[in-house]
Amino acid sequence: MAKLVLLIAIIVVVVLIVRGFVRKAASARQAEAGKPAEEQAQEAKLVRCVECGAFVPKGEALPVPNGFRCGNGCAGR
Numbered sequence: 001m002a003k004l005v006l007l008i009a010i011i012v013v014v015v016l017i018v019r020g021f022v023r024k025a026a027s028a029r030q031a032e033a034g035k036p037a038e039e040q041a042q043e044a045k046l047v048r049c050v051e052c053g054a055f056v057p058k059g060e061a062l063p064v065p066n067g068f069r070c071g072n073g074c075a076g077r
């Protein structure tokens with residue numbers, strides 16, 4: 001009887017360890033998948049050029065103290 005209890009205890013411990021690994025791997029995968037999507041959303045977001053008023057993706061816009069400038073000749077001035 002004592003052997004059976006010991007066996008059940010070992011199985012419970014193994015299941016808990018495996019569950020912990022699976023949860024850790026799943027959360028790590030979610031973190032990796034979530035990051036690029038967030039960056040893409042940031043780049044896809046349109047900002048307005050303070051010089052000419054054109055809307056350009058934030059990834060292409062040049063940040064200036066009073067807003068953003070587009071790359072169509074406004075950035076260098």
Ligand SMILES: [Zn+2]
Nearest residue numbers: 049052070074
């Ligand atoms: Zn512009």
